[in-house]
Amino acid sequence: MFQRTPEQTPLFPRFAMNPNLQLFLNREALYHRVPNQIDEYYDEQFIRKSDYYGNGLFSTVFIRSRSRNMVILMVFLFLVFLFIINSYDGSTIVEDKTPLPTMQPETALYEYPSIGVSESVMEQCLGEYLSSVDTGEPYPDDANKVKVHHIRVIGALGDSLTIGALAQNMINQTGRQFSGNSFITGAEHSISSHLTIYNILKYIADRVGYKITGGSQGIGYGRHTGFNVAIEGARSFQLPDQADELIKRMKENKDVDITRDWKLISLWIGTNDPGKLNHGTAAPVNGSYYKSQIEIALQKLKENLPRTIVSIIGMFPAELLQEARSIIETGKRPRQFEDEQALDSLIEEYRKALIEIQNDPIFNTKEFAVVVQPFATKYNTPFKNSSGAYDPIFYATDIFHLSKYGHAVIAKNLWQNLFEPVGKKTENADLGDTRAQIFKLTKENCLIRTIGNS
Template sequence: MMLKMKLTVFRVLIFYLLCSSLCYLCVDGREEYEHPISFLDGDSMRSMYRSFRDFAMRIIGQTGRRTRGAFLQETDTKFPCNKSGMRSPTIPTSVHRLRPGDIDVIAALGDSLTAASGASSVRVTDLVIENRGLSWSIGGQWSFKNSSTLPNILKEYNPNLVGYSKHDAWTYHLDSQLNLAEIGASSADMPYMAKMLVQRIKMDKRINFKKSWKMVTIAIGGNDICSFICQMDEPESLPRKHKQRLVKTLRYLRDNLPRTFVSIVPTPFVKSVVMVENKPFHCQMLHHGECSCWIGHLYNQNKENQELYHRIQAEMHEVEFNVAQMKEFRNLKEFAAVFQPWPVGLSFETDEKPFDSSLLAFDCFHMSQKGHGWAGVALWNNLYEKPGNKTKNWVSPKKRFICPTQQHPYFYTNDNYLEEQNQHNSVSGNSAS
């Protein structure tokens, strides 16, 4: 009986991975990453895939409810900041005067990293489950004391925050809430996700569409570098295309989602994750499928190509930084886009270990629940760090956690930072005279 169950689970995983691979084929290998209709986009195929995903969750179970394991963040972490005065007396009218308690709605666009795939995984089959409630930028399961995600931090200032994912879920489940991330998603999917996000927010009766302040995190591009780029005729064109899609997405959010603060977060360098030496055998095998442009022999994976892809990903990071600086997204009253670079220098070296595998899921590719907690705090710290001087790594939340103060209560935007600099220069000039 046990053997039959294991075989069933194994078949479920293989079929799931096959379906995921088919999804990759749907959106890749064509110029501009357009999404022409194929039989895989039909209603019957979509319905079958959804049914399979629901079946997989029933068979494997809600892994995100686990409370024991090395993949978990340390519990009983006390919130380190004074929360007094961190919600404005009246609703702010400027995105440049937002305190943490002013955020009423949180949302996210992204891929499997934002879906928190396998965050609580201890075996290969667990990688199927998306532990969205534990996601670094959009997961609100539990509380700050055992899961320091961005929503759990914001809930300390505003317990009425809405939009965060609650438990294990697929995108179309209610518990996913305003987490629009999808496994296998590429840069080309951003504009569509933005439209779906606006629709969901408009339909949510808890949200005052025009008055509520919304915080959206965008983190996407890992699949472009890991699984799609080696099928492109001109891989060097990817940064240009990524810019076009990101600009299109931001324009849509700016024009259709009132009172929105957007964080643009780059994806960690693929090289720093998949090229780690002496990783477990099962990770080596899984990386063949998860990052086939870098690992294996199917797409001529050699050092020269890997270095090319690394440079292209660096250019994508630069594109994201530059887009956030564009004039059309500056000096706006109800919209701001800020580049938050914490993953750029991502390292798995800690004070205790040269390579801390507890930060990673079973596949050594996605983040563990502990990793999501560290990432949530890294994003939070970036929100309160000055543009151009933001930390490009993560550390233990116990080691570094920035608290807003009465002197500096607002999230940094490119514009309020410039205003701060001008005021400082003015004061310095008056003092000198």
């Protein structure tokens, strides 16, 4: 008769040498040792640990039935495979390549602040206007008659300031471009958490009964940025390519009626064009070339996207963005006086070029209009809060790009500029007025202002 040897005894953690266990496994032996006190100790230890390791005895029933169980398992897996194959409908699963935000556990609760507008305040600011909306009114065919609730599509061209570079939600959140927080197309949060132009338009759309298309979400570049095709580090010569990309995205989107829907497109470019006069190494782009590249991009939009209003943000003074860190930390601008004069002069060239484009009849028709929004063109200091003190809350970690909070500030002031007549628009906005409210609309002031209706 077969007898197990100690080498054949299954090894259980901590209990392989338990005499009682050996006695059981060698139960067919001719001779058995009489248990003693040490054996009782091993029994107690084995029973005490059995809840953690499971049943300590590999019974012969289990060993003999293992093959049968494996057969049953294989049959089960085969049936599951057949079920999956029969359920497959031929559709393609597209993997979302957007990097997920990550953060260190110790900083996971530290969220960057923003400006959100509550439901009650939105009602105070827009309630009168919304109650005047006639959903049965004819849809306008003239850019000079477009009210804000006629906008169906939103988009953007530009550089890092438009794509939301470094506008994180959380401290230590990885990534560079946070388009979901962009002042213009940001759709990552509700209006009560983060103020953006898209969120205001969505609030209106939800109450009037239509859909707004083009909002941005996620981190990095890709289709999740919606109709925000801005690129970090972009200069004016890259705008024509951005225009092509925007046209492509809009034409491919089934929610956009290219010929009927009114579109609001933001254009903000020029921060990188001064090159080595600013923070770059390239030769500065002169005002004439800067203007020509914007005109090429606008012409592309005009030819391919009828019923479009382009809102161009006027160039900010260097002190507000590029030089903010130096001024806050040292109290002075970072360059020699002659270089500062050259930079200021070039920025003024850019501003004049934008006004010339706005006033060009080519870009002011019933189907296409261009308007400059100059709300901070004369704000020639770093951001100051309501107390009049420099406040880095407006800036990202580099004290140059906009923080999530800064994007909300820009959205608030851009919103007001949209409804101010051309020639009477705010140029030195009180950016430090960060009260959680927006410019109030009524039946009389809800037109998006253009050259033709100002």
